[in-house]
Amino acid sequence: MDLLDGDVSGSISVTNPVNINVPGEYIITYNVSDNDGNQAIAIQRKVVVIDTVQPVLTLAGASAVKLEVGEAFDDPGYSATDSLDGSLTGQVVVAHSINVNLVGHYPVTYNVTDAAGNKASEAGRLVIVGDTGAPYILLTGASTIVMQGGSTMLMPVQRPRTVLMVI
Numbered sequence: 001m002d003l004l005d006g007d008v009s010g011s012i013s014v015t016n017p018v019n020i021n022v023p024g025e026y027i028i029t030y031n032v033s034d035n036d037g038n039q040a041i042a043i044q045r046k047v048v049v050i051d052t053v054q055p056v057l058t059l060a061g062a063s064a065v066k067l068e069v070g071e072a073f074d075d076p077g078y079s080a081t082d083s084l085d086g087s088l089t090g091q092v093v094v095a096h097s098i099n100v101n102l103v104g105h106y107p108v109t110y111n112v113t114d115a116a117g118n119k120a121s122e123a124g125r126l127v128i129v130g131d132t133g134a135p136y137i138l139l140t141g142a143s144t145i146v147m148q149g150g151s152t153m154l155m156p157v158q159r160p161r162t163v164l165m166v167i
Contacts, residue, residue: 002034021084023051023116051116055082057092057123059110064126073098073127075108082114098127105129 002008015029026049031042061076080088096108110123147153 005034008032018047023049051084053083054118055080055088055112055114055120057120059123066128069131078110080112085114088112
């Protein structure tokens with residue numbers, strides 16, 4: 001406002017270096033001159049840009065994965081994004097102690113933190129290593145036996161066993 005010129009709001013110059021995508025402190029400066037060239041005393045406003053939003057961590061595929069004993073674990077995948085940092089997928093920390101040679105239930109955890117220190121909600125999946133292959137019977141000798149009626153029959157049979165086939 002100027003005593004002679006009245007409202008000079010339309011002539012205010014603003015220096016605004018605020019980058020809403022980069023956390024930090026910024027100073028906005030406002031200044032104005034009246035029609036006679038009289039300069040106002042500049043005023044400033046401090047703007048603090050903060051990042052308190054946690055990243056989003058998303059798992060691809062099922063939350064439980066079943067493996068046959070000896071089968072390699074191939075992670076179905078994951079992604080992580082942040083409102084300011086963008087993609088954080090390459091920074092995801094995956095932790096597990098899967099032993100594909102030992103039957104059991106193995107948790108896998110996924111974590112990520114953005115540049116401001118905000119942690120995503122931990123994601124997880126369960127890897128179940130088991131023996132799911134059915135046993136089979138293997139006959140010793142011929143599948144057809146011809147014998148004399150009334151005689152004693154001795155049948156050679158091999159014990160059932162589980163066979164793991166790697167393809």
